[in-house]
Amino acid sequence: MSTAAAAHDDHHHHAPTGLKRWLFSTNHKDIGTLYLWFSFIMFLVGGLLAMVIRTELLEPGMQFVDPEFFNQMTTVHGLAMVFGAVMPGFVGFANWMIPLMIGAPDMALPRMNNWSFWILPFAFLILLSSVFMSAFGAGHPSAPNFGWTFYAPLSTEYGPASTDLFILSVHMMGISSIMGAINVIVTVFNLRAPGMTLMKMPLFVWTWLITAFLLIAVMPVLAGAVTMMLTDRHFGTSFFSAAGGGDPVLFQHVFWFFGHPEVYIMILPAFGIVSSIIPTFARKQLFGYASMVYATASIALLSFVVWAHHMFTVGMPLAGTLFFMYMTMLISVPTGVKVFNWVATMWRGSMTFELPMKWAIAFVILFTCGGLSGLMLAITPVDFQYHDTYFVVAHFHYVLVTGAVFSMFAAAYYWLPKWSGVMPNKLLGELHFWSSLLSVNLLFFPMHFVGLAGMPRRYADYALQFADYNFWISIGGFWFGLSQLFFLAVCLLCAMKKGEKAAARPWDGAEGLEWEVPSPAPFHTFETPPVVK
């Protein structure tokens, strides 16, 4: 590298071109774009796996896939969506927007940023290759088939050979996430423009700062969990085997110590996005900015002491069960603060309903539904009834699809003008929104009913009385899946710069540094820091 010599001249003024631009990038915008496309592709891949699940469940009885393959579909669908679609998606938004929002020239550690990204495609190549080999009958007979939570002993004693590849790919995803999170924290702490005090930061930056803290705290614990799996599988250790003095339930504790903060990792940035969008289209300041910050921090701290609510049925001592139940219910307080603040922001605002706002309002309503079913699940005796039924599936799809994913759609429509310089196509956008909104509820709402009636999750077949609901759930699923093609079209049109040209501030109520730079945002922004009053 001739960096030492080259960097003395006025470097950076020409954008690199061709393949090198993307492969060797140190530019937060390009890396953000890579993350976002990767996330969208994984969303489609995970969606296809879900289509297989819904095809099999369209009718009772076994029609299309064998149960063994069905288990692989539920497992890899979950893993692809959580680790491939939602997490990298939010990292993409963080990459694009955090430097623009705090007046920084880039992320603090740009090369590490690129490394965080490029680990991901390889990690998923490892994970998904086992699905293809399984589907086409080559190599490993089975992809991971133990559910996305990979409980021991399903994943240890009974895990297929591909489990070891899965373990290593989880390690890679963890390395990627930790480096990405370190980058976000350091950027926020060290690269804010003069005058951008912590309590002036946009909430998206705040929520990501706290998310990054959670990532650094829990991804290593996940690494510990899969490491114990690996040594139990191959080196004779007894972590998850009671015969050797260990305990399969230990796996669940370690996993959910990671897993519960993980679900907030997937929702806190969504809170930040919605908190940016609602004030813009209500044309009012965000109601209760400081309380939003404190609520986010409280949710994050509480997330470390609620993990065992995922495992009420394993037979914990009563004191433990009660502790985790009350702590879980406590989370509804800061979450309630947020929901009320969003509603209060809209109250008597001059509201308009452009696409980002539509998604944001849908988020507030539907995420609240998911939150309320979560509150039901938090009640231990009631959870005994709901545990491992479709009620749980309904709950976490409401918070993750109509929560996290809807917020990402909102964010994409909100910031696409800034990224691409053109407005997203309105007609396609409207079709995408309404089609998704109707289908997603057809897809997930009836799951509450079949769940309450006792239909267990992760089975390839079901009792006859669930047939009608499942038919409509599947129809909703295919419809929702196909609706995303509208979004693909919207994104491709923007990428090809086809559409109405966007102003620097395309939304008239929008505030923040990102709207001070032209649309599309130039390759380098804020090379000298702006001054924030």
Added chain:
Amino acid sequence: MATEKYYVPESSPWPLAASVGLFMTAVGGAHFIQQSTAPDKFEGSWGMPLFFFGLATLWLVIAIWWRDTIKESVGGLHSKQLGISYRQGMLWFIFSEVMFFGAFFGALFYTRWLIVPWLGGAGSNAMTHELLWPNFQAMWPLIKTPDGTTTQAMGAWGLPAINTAILLTSSVTLTIAHHALLEGKRGRLIGFQAATVLLGAIFLGLQAWEYHHAYVEMGLTLHAGIYGSLFFLLTGFHGAHVTIGTIFLFVTLLRVIKGHFDAENNFAWEAGAWYWHFVDVVWLFLFVVVYWL
């Protein structure tokens, strides 16, 4: 700092190359483990070469990457702000390491305070005990597992105590070296840093000896139930970190000899020192809860 121009590094092929190295390490590693621990089930032996080739690629690429970075730093390109970013990044990295060890310490406490007593019938688990392993006796260290595997516990006051003294001494020598760095006393810096590296190496040697003793004479192995599992994973990951720390300090020692670092510009040196102190603190916890109590 407010008016200083930001430093954004040039684009670089190394992150992608390192990812390829990591990819080969992971795929090779998974197959290496399978092919060497269950050769009857997993044919072939390509896992091992791929693993080592991947690992070598990864380390080589990282070495070149950091060489570029060092060149830029020595060439005076790095801003003060970048130095702060590096320092903060290193601290958060160490925090992630703390959490990694936390998973294993958590497993230790959960096993010791809950699982083992429960298997012995504590709390509401009288029937579990009665029906599963009625002859099992709860104890810690668990030298007889429910399925009857026996082993011996590693005492605290032999080798482990000596190793504790060695690591504590190494922290002192490193701190003396740090003061020497800040005061610009090169001779003392090199001497005490070399002593630290040497102490690290001695620690690792003694640790290897202890493992040998455990495996050959005590029957304390990875297969010896949960006590052996926790013992080897906790001390093993610690040992791996001491190895990395020793290499880290050795590299910065070479850089000191080359004339890098001064009282102002010394991120890599201090990062190595922080890492070493972190490893030291982990050991103190290990000594207390794994060996002693």
